[in-house]
Amino acid sequence: MQYLFTHGTRNEPREDKEIGKIPKSWIVSRFDSLCVLQRGFDITKKEQNPGKIPVISSGGISSYHNLAKVNGPGVIIGRKGTLGTVHYVDCDYWPHDTTLWVKEFNENNPLFIAYLLYFLNLKRFDSGASNPTLNRNTVHAMTIAYPKKEEQQEIAAILKACDRKIQALEKEIALIDELFHAMLEQLMTGKISTQPLTETYV
DSSP states (O other), rough: OOHHHHHSSOOOEEEEEEEEEETOOOEEHHHHOOOOEEEEEEHHHHHHHHEEEEETTTTEEEEEEEEEBOSSSEEEOOOBTTTTEEESSSBBBBBBEEEEEEETTOOOOEEEEEEEHHHTTGGGGOOOOOSSSSOOOOOOOEEEEEOHHHHHHHHHHHHHHHHHHHHHHHHHHHHHHHHHHHHHHHHHHTSOOOOOOOHHHO
């Protein structure tokens, strides 16, 4: 991710800009030229009806409702509580009041924007106060660099493939861990004999 957001995918020459060295063709501007953020909508548990529309709070999907506020795909950022977390959804959704969501993508790639927001590490704006809040104006004013849409799609595809590989490995690790604990329990309860092992090492 560090390499892709500083070198791109085209092996083109890089230039020194105010935010560091970036590929020559990339755009350097305020964040709100890439996309525009909007505060989410408040909704209580009592106001929600059974449905399949995810209600996304700062920590991720918190519940489901029968009504969507925003058409997908969507990029959502934790505004209060779990500050700076980034969530991406393909479906229609309800962004909770504890979040900021991308209102205007300005014809840019939504998945690329999600990865870029993650790379920008907005958690650093957590002041450590008892109830920190991420101000969208702070994010809008950030100076960033980004490529044109075609290269955005390439970067997003590479990172998505990496995410899929990570998820597959995590599932494999979980299965191995589950198997280990199952075998350990059988050893501890005597369901598996250790006699052959003892004879081997005597």
